[in-house]
Amino acid sequence: MKNPTRAFKDAIYEQFARVGKAISSPRRLELLDLLCQGPRTVEALANESGLTIANTSQHLQVLRAARLVAADKDGLYVIYRLADQQVCEFFRSMRLLAESRLAEVEQIKNRFLDGREGMMPVDRTKLLKLVREDAVTVLDVRPSVEFNAGHIAGALSVPLKELQQHLSDLPRDQEIVAYCRGPYCVLSVMAVEILRARGFKAIRLEEGIQDFRALGFPIIGNEEV
Amino acid sequence: MKNPTRAFKDAIYEQFARVGKAISSPRRLELLDLLCQGPRTVEALANESGLTIANTSQHLQVLRAARLVAADKDGLYVIYRLADQQVCEFFRSMRLLAESRLAEVEQIKNRFLDGREGMMPVDRTKLLKLVREDAVTVLDVRPSVEFNAGHIAGALSVPLKELQQHLSDLPRDQEIVAYCRGPYCVLSVMAVEILRARGFKAIRLEEGIQDFRALGFPIIGNEEV
DNA sequence: ATAGTATTCAATTGATTAATTGAATACTAT
DNA sequence: ATAGTATTCAATTAATCAATTGAATACTAT
Numbered sequence: 001m002k003n004p005t006r007a008f009k010d011a012i013y014e015q016f017a018r019v020g021k022a023i024s025s026p027r028r029l030e031l032l033d034l035l036c037q038g039p040r041t042v043e044a045l046a047n048e049s050g051l052t053i054a055n056t057s058q059h060l061q062v063l064r065a066a067r068l069v070a071a072d073k074d075g076l077y078v079i080y081r082l083a084d085q086q087v088c089e090f091f092r093s094m095r096l097l098a099e100s101r102l103a104e105v106e107q108i109k110n111r112f113l114d115g116r117e118g119m120m121p122v123d124r125t126k127l128l129k130l131v132r133e134d135a136v137t138v139l140d141v142r143p144s145v146e147f148n149a150g151h152i153a154g155a156l157s158v159p160l161k162e163l164q165q166h167l168s169d170l171p172r173d174q175e176i177v178a179y180c181r182g183p184y185c186v187l188s189v190m191a192v193e194i195l196r197a198r199g200f201k202a203i204r205l206e207e208g209i210q211d212f213r214a215l216g217f218p219i220i221g222n223e224e225v
Numbered sequence: 226m227k228n229p230t231r232a233f234k235d236a237i238y239e240q241f242a243r244v245g246k247a248i249s250s251p252r253r254l255e256l257l258d259l260l261c262q263g264p265r266t267v268e269a270l271a272n273e274s275g276l277t278i279a280n281t282s283q284h285l286q287v288l289r290a291a292r293l294v295a296a297d298k299d300g301l302y303v304i305y306r307l308a309d310q311q312v313c314e315f316f317r318s319m320r321l322l323a324e325s326r327l328a329e330v331e332q333i334k335n336r337f338l339d340g341r342e343g344m345m346p347v348d349r350t351k352l353l354k355l356v357r358e359d360a361v362t363v364l365d366v367r368p369s370v371e372f373n374a375g376h377i378a379g380a381l382s383v384p385l386k387e388l389q390q391h392l393s394d395l396p397r398d399q400e401i402v403a404y405c406r407g408p409y410c411v412l413s414v415m416a417v418e419i420l421r422a423r424g425f426k427a428i429r430l431e432e433g434i435q436d437f438r439a440l441g442f443p444i445i446g447n448e449e450v
Numbered sequence: 451a452t453a454g455t456a457t458t459c460a461a462t463t464g465a466t467t468a469a470t471t472g473a474a475t476a477c478t479a480t
Numbered sequence: 481a482t483a484g485t486a487t488t489c490a491a492t493t494a495a496t497c498a499a500t501t502g503a504a505t506a507c508t509a510t
Contacts, residue, residue, distance in 0.1 A: 004337065007337070008337040011337070012334075012409045013252070013254045013258075014251045015323055015327050016251065016254050016319060016320060016330075017248070017251040017254055018323065018327060019319050019322055019323050019327075020245060020248035020249035020250070021249040023242070023244075023245035024242055024245035024248075024249040024467090025245070026239045026241065027238070027468085030238045041487095042486075043487085050231055051469090052470080053487070054471080054472095054487085055468080055469060055470080057486095057487060057488055057489090058469085058489090062467095066326075067326040068326065073476090075477065075486095076476080076477050076485065076486050076487085077477095078487065078488095084326065086322055086326075087322065087326075090322045093314070093315055093318045094241060097244055097311055097315045098243070101244075101291075101308060101312075102240050102244075102291075102292055104240050105240045105241075108240065109237075112229065112236070184237045186230055186233070246497090250498075252498085268457085276499090277499080277500080277501095279459090279500075279502095280498080280500080282458055282459090283458085298507090300456095300507065301507050301508060302456070302507095303456080303458095
């Protein structure tokens, strides 16, 4: 017969484990990461993550059961969003912990990205300072739906897919800093490669919108998750 | 044939999921919570958590594989500790998220603790101020090994098991504030009940040592996890 | 060398989880 | 009312996970 204190603790940790179980799947982590950039339909999430629509829906049900995401109906479409900004912050703290504790993270990054011109070393502190001071042109190369959800104040939206068409809009006499979803998104790597090939002075910042938010940058957008 | 970007993302989220899998078990969460209070042997962890020694060891192997805990040999004994202070912070952010997102947490707390005299409502902000100003007697009622690992500067160590023997040491003219491992530990609930039954002016603070650390209280001890 | 103690390992069993597939449901346009 | 589209549900299968049990390993005291 379990004593009441033991029963209490078992019940409490069972609840905490609901959060752990929700993020124990790489698939659900990717869905959360995408939702950190802004709300999305099931179909859009399936496309971005490479999952089937049914599988995506099932993982979203798990995240919803753990109360990490919420859903709204918009006609035929269901729009999923993070339940709270705190979920983004938690995701970010999990990522930072994984980065600092698991050497494999850096190894994988190096294996897939090392040597790419968009990845050359930058003076991150100086670059962040230049961004804060509006001393550079800041490009957000994510899809515009993510830009609209939230972006650095002053950033221009030039989704990677539209970059070729917008080259003439960009300054050649000022440094261009491109960002996307975060350190493990290659949109800005590719953008910088394209820009540099065309003679622009372009550099990548690996921070994503949630990192900028945590660093105190003013974020503008229609989604206060 | 998976494209390289897809393979990269799959590999990265697989790494992140290692953290999620590690904390998907209520048993491992309790072990982490205990280790947040200070290093412990397998046997001590098994005793506190109600698990068998073999089961405890297996869960510790999982946590070690995720690089969240580290082990040192001390003769016959293996001492487990958290691998980094950041693991504590992550654990705490998971707990705060669960508290804010899962109504069941509050419900369980109420079901097991509601009505107990050690749980009466307190003006938490005022109490924290009084603690900070040394205007109250602060009791740490955890086992002394946990007190030694880290405690609020100025706190007295009176483990619950030894409280009866130390009553004569305690002031009757000053308010006594007792704390233990955190909101889901009942050591301080019981301590306050005993103290009040003996005429002391005692109140419980539900914060644990990691909450105090996050709130900026000076922490003294021999364990800088 | 041996007995005792602490811890880990390995195999087994039962439970849980993830992906797939096809059906069901909900909504819209006609 | 019907067809099309988006999403969810349910059943199935395979993989993973958790607890148990007994054996193995590591260390200490004698």
